[in-house]
Amino acid sequence: MKRVELIDVSKSYDKQVDVISNINVTIEPGEFFVLVGPSGCGKSTMLRMIAGLEEITGGTLKIGEKVANNLSPNKRDLSMVFQNYALYPHLTVQQNITFGLDVKRMKKDEQHKKAKEVAEMLGLTDYLDRKPRELSGGQRQRVALARAIVSETPICLMDEPLSNLDAKLRAHMRSEIRRIQKSLGITMIYVTHDQVEAMTMGDRIMILHEGKIQQIGKPIDIYNYPANPFVATFIGSPPMNLAKAEFHETDKQLIIGSEFKLNVPAEEIGKLPRTSMTIGVRPENLYPTTPETKEEDTFHVEVTNVEILGNETIFSFKLGKEEWMAKWGGQWHIDIGDSLPVHMEFESLSIFDEQSGELIKKTIDYGKYVSNKEVPS
Amino acid sequence: MTRFAHFWRKSVDGRAAILYLLPSVILFSVFVFYPMFRTIYLSFFLTDQTGNAAIMVGFENFMYLLGSSEFQNSMKATGLFVLYTVPITIILALFFALLANEKLKGIGFFRTMYSSTMGISVAASSVIWLFMFNPSIGMFNRLLSVFDFPQIQWLLDPEWALISVAISTIWMNLGFSFLILLGGLQNIDEHLYESSRIDGAGYFYRLRRITLPMLSPTLFFIITISLINAFQTFGQIDILTKGGPSQSTNLIVYSIYREAFINYQFGTASAQAVILFIIILIVTILQFKLGERRVHYQ
Numbered sequence: 001m002k003r004v005e006l007i008d009v010s011k012s013y014d015k016q017v018d019v020i021s022n023i024n025v026t027i028e029p030g031e032f033f034v035l036v037g038p039s040g041c042g043k044s045t046m047l048r049m050i051a052g053l054e055e056i057t058g059g060t061l062k063i064g065e066k067v068a069n070n071l072s073p074n075k076r077d078l079s080m081v082f083q084n085y086a087l088y089p090h091l092t093v094q095q096n097i098t099f100g101l102d103v104k105r106m107k108k109d110e111q112h113k114k115a116k117e118v119a120e121m122l123g124l125t126d127y128l129d130r131k132p133r134e135l136s137g138g139q140r141q142r143v144a145l146a147r148a149i150v151s152e153t154p155i156c157l158m159d160e161p162l163s164n165l166d167a168k169l170r171a172h173m174r175s176e177i178r179r180i181q182k183s184l185g186i187t188m189i190y191v192t193h194d195q196v197e198a199m200t201m202g203d204r205i206m207i208l209h210e211g212k213i214q215q216i217g218k219p220i221d222i223y224n225y226p227a228n229p230f231v232a233t234f235i236g237s238p239p240m241n242l243a244k245a246e247f248h249e250t251d252k253q254l255i256i257g258s259e260f261k262l263n264v265p266a267e268e269i270g271k272l273p274r275t276s277m278t279i280g281v282r283p284e285n286l287y288p289t290t291p292e293t294k295e296e297d298t299f300h301v302e303v304t305n306v307e308i309l310g311n312e313t314i315f316s317f318k319l320g321k322e323e324w325m326a327k328w329g330g331q332w333h334i335d336i337g338d339s340l341p342v343h344m345e346f347e348s349l350s351i352f353d354e355q356s357g358e359l360i361k362k363t364i365d366y367g368k369y370v371s372n373k374e375v376p377s
Numbered sequence: 378m379t380r381f382a383h384f385w386r387k388s389v390d391g392r393a394a395i396l397y398l399l400p401s402v403i404l405f406s407v408f409v410f411y412p413m414f415r416t417i418y419l420s421f422f423l424t425d426q427t428g429n430a431a432i433m434v435g436f437e438n439f440m441y442l443l444g445s446s447e448f449q450n451s452m453k454a455t456g457l458f459v460l461y462t463v464p465i466t467i468i469l470a471l472f473f474a475l476l477a478n479e480k481l482k483g484i485g486f487f488r489t490m491y492s493s494t495m496g497i498s499v500a501a502s503s504v505i506w507l508f509m510f511n512p513s514i515g516m517f518n519r520l521l522s523v524f525d526f527p528q529i530q531w532l533l534d535p536e537w538a539l540i541s542v543a544i545s546t547i548w549m550n551l552g553f554s555f556l557i558l559l560g561g562l563q564n565i566d567e568h569l570y571e572s573s574r575i576d577g578a579g580y581f582y583r584l585r586r587i588t589l590p591m592l593s594p595t596l597f598f599i600i601t602i603s604l605i606n607a608f609q610t611f612g613q614i615d616i617l618t619k620g621g622p623s624q625s626t627n628l629i630v631y632s633i634y635r636e637a638f639i640n641y642q643f644g645t646a647s648a649q650a651v652i653l654f655i656i657i658l659i660v661t662i663l664q665f666k667l668g669e670r671r672v673h674y675q
Binding site for chain 2: 051052053072073074075078079080082084086088089090091099100103104147151
């Protein structure tokens with residue numbers, strides 16, 4: 001249960017170009033912290049720097065209260081799960097689990113006892129005498145997990161541990177890893193490129209892009225209030241729809257992608273930039289029209305693609321150069337080429353500065369509460 | 378006729394297969410199978426000077442060889458030679474491979490140097506060693522005299538000759554063993570080492586519990602190949618010592634050569650070849666039986 005602190009950390013391989021720069025973050029004790037980003041964004045490098053497998057070329061890394069920049073990996077009090085699990089193919093599951101304990105010269109009986117405990121926790125008891133090649137992907141993953149748990153280190157690092165599993169198993173392991181982390185109270189730093197994993201597992205997530213922090217925060221806050229267009233399109237599936245927009249002063253209208261015109265409420269006018277901007281709207285905030293829908297909030301779009309996912313329907317349409325997607329609940333019988341009325345509200349828009357990409361206007365809070373549990377104010 | 382047509386149609390795959398196999402079947406027959414069976418055949422005969430079978434003598438050639446002190450000496454020398462060269466070559470090659478597997482600047486230079494002996498022919502390197510072993514102008518004796526050690530008659534002293542040939546053979550075989558072992562080392566997943574470093578395993582612990590077990594298939598391969606090679610040593614003997622002095626380096630393949638092409642005793646030479654074949658076969662089978670248990674294939 002240790003804190004991990006990165007102060008202005010950077011990394012460069014050739015002493016000229018930083019592949020990671022200005023990382024400032026404090027990971028709290030017992031926190032499940034997820035590093036997420038597209039491939040090549042430097043998230044694995046960052047994890048390996050924390051583990052001590054990669055040199056830190058700038059800044060300070062603190063583990064607990066100690067500066068850990070030059071500590072060897074085993075002095076950092078952490079365990080790590082690798083993407084390919086890094087199981088020793090010539091050792092049995094039992095030996096794999098106790099490898100780290102054996103290194104630390106623990107007594108054999110005690111090693112066995114611990115291995116047994118952990119194996120029980122992960123349902124590996126029947127496989128202790130097998131070699132890794134005799135196990136399925138999911139079981140190997142559990143062995144890797146068991147190896148990390150048995151070391152009883154306060155910090156655990158995981159580098160895309162679920163990416164080699166099939167979708168169903170992955171969903172199962174997500175909750176399992178989360179459960180174990182909570183029950184043991186370890187500080188978890190978890191790297192993934194999968195935004196679903198990031199959203200569902202993390203207490204907080206950090207989005208990296210090209211070696212720079214894009215945003216750090218609770219998953220739901222990042223989903224609701226993405227700090228810039230990159231985060232907006234990276235988190236959420238399908239991604240947030242983006243388009244260029246301009247504010248037309250005389251009509252008090254926002255012209256989106258030079259096609260849609262949306263009335264701006266009087267009290268919001270002052271907050272809008274006078275130059276062009278990027279607006280974003282989540283696919284679920286493009287609604288079907290109802291009899292009450294005002295005519296001026298309705299747009300007619302031509303459907304270019306339809307996906308019916310059983311309980312929801314996603315269709316795409318062109319807006320200027322961009323392809324937008326809308327997600328409607330339920331099953332809708334829509335055909336490609338149909339012209340549909342779509343309802344959009346100004347309050348659901350996220351507006352980003354054209355130049356800096358900064359979030360200027362947030363969407364309203366769509367969160368709902370179960371009525372008899374409503375949080376007292 | 379219809380039955381033939383039926384058979385002809387049904388065997389079309391088989392005929393195609395034979396056609397594909399034909400080139401290697403012909404080559405193997407000419408260069409391997411025929412000489413092999415001819416050798417076995419000749420080992421039961423006394424031959425004339427041109428190598429044609431003359432008198433059938435059954436197992437007499439073998440009985441003669443097993444009783445002959447010359448052959449026993451040759452066997453003993455071969456055994457000693459294998460013992461001298463194989464373990465040392467492999468241990469040295471492993472040591473160099475471990476060194477050259479480290480990620481250091483300019484390591485490519487060392488990798489090239491260590492494997493370079495593979496690129497030199499046995500004849501060329503033997504000539505170089507011949508000079509170095511020379512008692513009066515050779516490098517080794519010069520070195521010994523610098524440190525005031527007594528001079529050694531490397532290739533002329535029966536006590537030293539086999540050791541000298543072994544030393545040069547170790548040097549010649551080092552490159553190949555090194556290259557194979559280095560390849561094996563580079564095949565080991567880097568993550569295993571990273572994982573063990575996080576656990577705090579030291580260098581020798583990693584060597585013992587990760588590197589050697591993971592390298593065991595490669596080690597097994599190189600031990601087998603080296604053993605077979607050592608039993609078949611010929612070139613360096615021919616150039617360095619010609620089997621002398623006083624038969625001390627008369628290894629079995631050289632002895633076969635002498636028997637056949639100098640003494641024109643093709644019968645006994647063939648019998649020796651058959652015995653060598655059986656010995657190598659037994660050693661290899663033994664090695665597979667004993668060694669395979671310790672080998673961890675992925």
